[in-house]
Amino acid sequence: MIDRRGALLTMAALFGSQLFAPLARAAGFVPGVRTPINTGPVSPPVFTPDQRALVTALCERVMPTTDTPGAIAAGVPDYIEHMLSDWAVDDDRATILDGLAAIEARSRRDYRAGAASASPEQQDALLTLAMNGALPGGAAFFENFRQLVVTGYFTSEIGITQEREYLPVPGRYDGAYPYSSVNKVFSA
Structure with a gap:
């Protein structure tokens, strides 16, 4: 099965030159930065409980549950916190934390409720x-948060195996294979 760093490299190609810096570091695009991707507990924690609830709610809005699991089921909120804890510098984290604060403030102003408890x-x-x-x-x-959500989702086991069709070794070559019989984008 594809490893997370390999999947990150594929996602990096999707975003091109506008790649959020922590994703570039984790994918290995920054010279001299090649450490294992942490899959254990986040250390140090980045989000307060309220921020974590907001990140969770917003992740599901960006990549909702449909006929396949959404961002929450794929563990995207944890992935985002890992990326910000392990791979982000202060300015990277500030972009996300300040954006969350702006969304929270606007929600309280417009809806008289926290953004995490606002309606979809x-x-x-x-x-x-x-x-x-x-x-x-x-x-x-928004651009950086969206990149984190999409990358977190499509590099997760759910994203690779349920949203896309995982073929570790694709079958024979068929240049006239009808797309209508695919139904999913292949990943390898």
Whole structure:
């Protein structure tokens, strides 16, 4: 099976030159940085319990559960905290933490409730504000957060085996294979 660093390299190609720095470090694009990816407990913790609840809610809005499991089932909130703890420098973490604070403040102002407990439609509206740069630091937050969610999801076991069709050794070459019989994107 593909290892997480290999999957990160594949995801890095998707994001190109706009790759969030912690992802580049974890994928091995930064010279001299080649340490094992931590799969144990996060040390030191990055999020407060309220921030963790918000990250969890927003992850599910970016990669929701449909006919396949979503971001929460794939462990994306833990992945994000690992990335920020193990691979991010202070400025990288600040982009995410400041964005979470801006979303929380806007939710309390507009909905009189914390963003984690807002309705899915309200959370979508908050993420849209961030994406469109209508929140302080929102555009940078959204782009980096989205990269973390998508990368965390598609490098997880669920993302590789359930969302995509995992073929460790693809079968024969067939240049005229009909896409209608694929139904999923292949990963290897």
